[in-house]
Amino acid sequence: xxxxxxxxxxxxxxxxxxxxxxxxxxxxxxxxxxxxxxxxxxxxxxxxxxxxxxxxxxxxxxxxxxxxxxxxxxxxxxxxxxxxxxxxxxxxxxxxxxxxxxxxxxxxxx
Amino acid sequence: xxxxxxxxxxxxxxxxxxxxxxxxxxxxxxxxxxxxxxxxxxxxxxxxxxxxxxxxxxxxxxxxxxxxxxxxxxxxxxxxxxxxxxxxxxxxxxxxxxxxxxxxxxxxxxxx
Numbered sequence: 001x002x003x004x005x006x007x008x009x010x011x012x013x014x015x016x017x018x019x020x021x022x023x024x025x026x027x028x029x030x031x032x033x034x035x036x037x038x039x040x041x042x043x044x045x046x047x048x049x050x051x052x053x054x055x056x057x058x059x060x061x062x063x064x065x066x067x068x069x070x071x072x073x074x075x076x077x078x079x080x081x082x083x084x085x086x087x088x089x090x091x092x093x094x095x096x097x098x099x100x101x102x103x104x105x106x107x108x109x110x
Numbered sequence: 111x112x113x114x115x116x117x118x119x120x121x122x123x124x125x126x127x128x129x130x131x132x133x134x135x136x137x138x139x140x141x142x143x144x145x146x147x148x149x150x151x152x153x154x155x156x157x158x159x160x161x162x163x164x165x166x167x168x169x170x171x172x173x174x175x176x177x178x179x180x181x182x183x184x185x186x187x188x189x190x191x192x193x194x195x196x197x198x199x200x201x202x203x204x205x206x207x208x209x210x211x212x213x214x215x216x217x218x219x220x221x222x
Contacts, residue, residue, distance in 0.1 A: 033210060033211075035211075041215070042200055042213040042214065042215050042216050043153070043200070043202075043211075043213050044213070045210030045211060045212070047210075048209070048210055088152065088153070096141055096158070096160060096204065097155060097158060097168070098143070098155070098202075098211060099155070100145075100152045100153040100154075101152060102151065102152040103151075103152050105150075
């Protein structure tokens with residue numbers, strides 16, 4: 001089945017710096033979802049992208065879906081300590097089966 | 111408030127024992143899922159159910175069993191056949207196809 005690769009696996013930044021994680025697929029995706037998991041917590045749904053070239057913003061978070069629908073990115077502007085966690089992209093396989101990437105773990109130096 | 115309840119939060123069992131993890135939702139969602147997460151890893155799908163009395167194997171179903179007798183409930187049994195059962199188990203649900211999942215707070219299972 002389809003899979004997604006996420007890079008980087010880890011990212012450490014100073015508070016206030018920007019952060020970007022990338023999600024790549026070798027095949028065209030019908031849609032992509034993004035989740036955030038705080039340390040010790042459970043994944044929380046952030047957003048779903050479905051259209052080619054789509055860009056969506058949530059405060060300091062910007063989500064993009066590539067023109068060819070084979071990649072996606074999540075960019076955080078001016079990170080804060082509350083942004084710490086692991087960010088996962090996920091794709092829907094078949095009717096309703098969500099397949100997750102390996103995640104990017106973000107740590108922040110205050 | 112609507113949500114997904116997983117219990118217990120922490121569970122310890124001896125090797126060779128079966129154990130059942132509870133997952134209950136009051137969101138009126140049709141579909142429910144079980145995922146396993148190992149330290150520093152992503153989520154892997156164990157089983158999923160799109161409707162009552164029906165469920166399908168995910169990518170790592172061996173050593174696990176489920177039932178879906180009620181819309182609200184989707185318990186997972188970790189059997190003694192599961193080689194490495196120690197992990198973080200997450201239950202999720204979704205209202206419709208291609209919508210975001212709602213996750214429970216998880217159960218951390220340790221087998222000694």
